[in-house]
Amino acid sequence: MNRERRILLFVLDALFPPLCVSCRNRISFRNDKSRVLCQRCLNSVELNKHYFRIPFKMAGRQRVFTLGALSSYSDKVINLIVHALKYDGFYLLAYPLAKLMADYLNFSGLRNIITPESVITPVPLHPSRLKMRGYNQSEIIGEELGKNLEVPALLLLRRKRKTKEQAVILTEEDRRKNVRGCFEVVAGRKNEIAGRQILLIDDVFTSGATMLEAAKVLYQNGAREVIGLTVAKA
Numbered sequence: 001m002n003r004e005r006r007i008l009l010f011v012l013d014a015l016f017p018p019l020c021v022s023c024r025n026r027i028s029f030r031n032d033k034s035r036v037l038c039q040r041c042l043n044s045v046e047l048n049k050h051y052f053r054i055p056f057k058m059a060g061r062q063r064v065f066t067l068g069a070l071s072s073y074s075d076k077v078i079n080l081i082v083h084a085l086k087y088d089g090f091y092l093l094a095y096p097l098a099k100l101m102a103d104y105l106n107f108s109g110l111r112n113i114i115t116p117e118s119v120i121t122p123v124p125l126h127p128s129r130l131k132m133r134g135y136n137q138s139e140i141i142g143e144e145l146g147k148n149l150e151v152p153a154l155l156l157l158r159r160k161r162k163t164k165e166q167a168v169i170l171t172e173e174d175r176r177k178n179v180r181g182c183f184e185v186v187a188g189r190k191n192e193i194a195g196r197q198i199l200l201i202d203d204v205f206t207s208g209a210t211m212l213e214a215a216k217v218l219y220q221n222g223a224r225e226v227i228g229l230t231v232a233k234a
Helices: 003-015 039-044 076-087 091-108 127-133 137-149 172-179 209-220
Strands: 052-058 061-072 119-122 157-159 183-185 197-205 225-233
Touching (some): 076 197, 091 137, 091 225, 119 137, 137 197
Parallel strands (some): 197 225
């Protein structure tokens, strides 16, 4: 770091000290890359020690979906930062979350089944919701995770119709109905799916309706395997 940059960061620390979104303590511009989450809170997140095998049906057949969730939604810090990321505009939280995701993959052993030809893709937002929020947090996490794993991150899916927020729908059956048929492959991307392992990124896995619907479309377009990766499992 050159002398001018050190001086600038020192001045920013003095005049405009950022606060951790979790504990509200000051963060140093010089020492914290995320600028939004302190190292103490980041280190306090309890990583899951395992991954999950979720049964689901597709085309009348019973299948098993591999899901990795770096922590539980009941983890106080995770709960708070997921909410801040989704609803309060703190898109920078996606960067430390991607680092935690990489740590979790190693910690749980899931990294061992990820292949070199894998492709990362996010669960997409509808264009109207993307315009309102300004970013897709799952896309940012996926791009950063791709750099860590040295695999490409591509936009493979799009939402072809707007759906209600899953959080306001109470029953699992109604959640499945809400997202049924809402995804399709981005034009020209089918060749990027066929025969490959796809790492499907989302922020929270609750009933699983959204992620499993997206996974079905990937399978229908030739994916060899779809692995879900999420920040939190409710």
